[in-house]
Amino acid sequence: MRRKQAGIFAALFAAGAVALTACSTAGIAAPSQEQPQAETQAQQQEASADESGVDFLRGSANSNKADKNTGDRAPENAAPEIKTKWVELRVANAGGLEPAVVNGNGRTVYWFSDDPVNGGVSNCNGDCEKQWPPITVTKGTKLFFPGIKRENIGFVKRQDGRTQVSIGGRPVYLFAKDEKPGDIKGQNVGNKWFVINPEGKRATAPTPAPTTQPAPPATGKPAGSVTFFTGKNFDDFSGDNFATGVRVDAKCADLRGGFQSLTTDGAVKIWSEPGCKGKSAVVSDDVRDTAELGFPAGAKSYIRA
Template sequence: MLRKHVAPLAALLAAGALALSACGTTGSAQPSPSSSPTQQQETGSSGDVSLLSGTARSNKADEQAGDLAPDSAPREVKNKWVQLRASQAGELNPVVVNGAGFTLYRFDKDTANPSKSTCNGDCAKTWPPVTIAKGGKVFFSGIKKADIGAVTRDDGQLQLTVKGWPVYRFNKDAKPGDTNGQGVGGTWFGVRPDGQKAGDAAKPSTPATAPSSAPPADDAELGDQVTLFTGKDFDDFSGNNFATGITGPGCKDIRGTFLSAVPSGPVKLWAEPGCKGTSVVVDDDARDLTALGFPNGPKSVRFAG
């Protein structure tokens, strides 16, 4: 059964006095009139960073800052927000990408328990760490909130972690979807939403889009909000893709084709308008609704009430 775990952010860990380690290197649908874009409710925070379910765009983040800031922007602008999204990049599926669609990586010479980054100096120029300002926002979809954390680097910056592993970009990835860092030096791999290595090095995992096997006993147990995306993998940025928020109570029709979803709690998706036909209960982020039996997306959704 899909579950959205709600737990405090992983505790911030102070950087130790470990010696620096060398790193490996190499040379369109339209939204329903009753459905308007809706900011996701905050689903967790700490004194260091805030975690918000959904994407930067669905949360109306500043698109001139964070992952979308121009290269010339100062660090404090770039570090305002980071997006972590489960997606596909090249042959890596799933793998975590940032708000601009760039693949994120983990380093075998780091440690996850305790979290520790060993990529500094020239290494960090080749593999820029994914950093965030204290008080900055982390938007996440397709990743469990409890698996997102932060660690203090040797230079004092906060670096995001997935299941304890510090995450990085690769400076030879020139465009979204590139995976040129995969396997570099035998130590660098795309990071999966569960913190494991993406690709052939990864062990099989349960798909994030599996239907709920034990639906709520009655509709009163359902949630009251869902954000739907016209693209798979919570894509509301590329091409003509967009997101729309729908709130309860009761049954609401969905006009358009939406292929992924971030619910605020369990919701029941239906194949036909008016909450008719076949249905599936989802209570966690669904990367691909076609895999749940909705080739053209669900056509209605039931909330509590």
């Protein structure tokens, strides 16, 4: 499923670890009453299974109502088939690095410099993978990827025959010593392990954005469905954050409150105030922080572009 570039009408301007000694051979408010709420699974999934047998779904695990006792949030002692029910890879801030990738439980995702880019193999097996559990899928796994382009996601076959996810051609892993969301204890371990960004490169601390910057106009088909998140970086599981999936049509619809990020399957026009008033922008790709579009209080209404 192909993503298109985010854009804004010409009138809009965008505002803008710890190194450890370790194995170095071895990561809801609902829409207002004026708008119908989407049947999330029907509108967001647009899923297509490739040769891996994995189902790619738009939106997040929460917005797609994934079972919270399975997948990335399954207990440690759960069976492998329970843990691979679903996998989420989302854009986030990990220990001050942004954009970084985390899984559906908020744990930081890493890449290993000994793995060849686009090489189709992992060089972390045996004892190594005990410290660096690979992110694996199986036929029928639901894979949610808010903020990551579909074309950046791939797969490699491991020595034991399991299928491991890759981002930008790099197999991806968790780190056993990371204990909570935001931990990056695996960063730069052995000068071989690094937090990964959505393109498959090294995640870094964000640099200040220019105060103003012209944005190209959005292109592409009108959106049919959008998932709005109250948290930036598609966060619908921290604190009081939540997501709501909506169908988009030619009638202005309000959101209850400000929504800080969104995923979309096409072009949608968002507004800074209810009733499609205030500042507006047309976007046709996922937006991880509406503040970057000049919407510090988030999007509050929308219409099909």
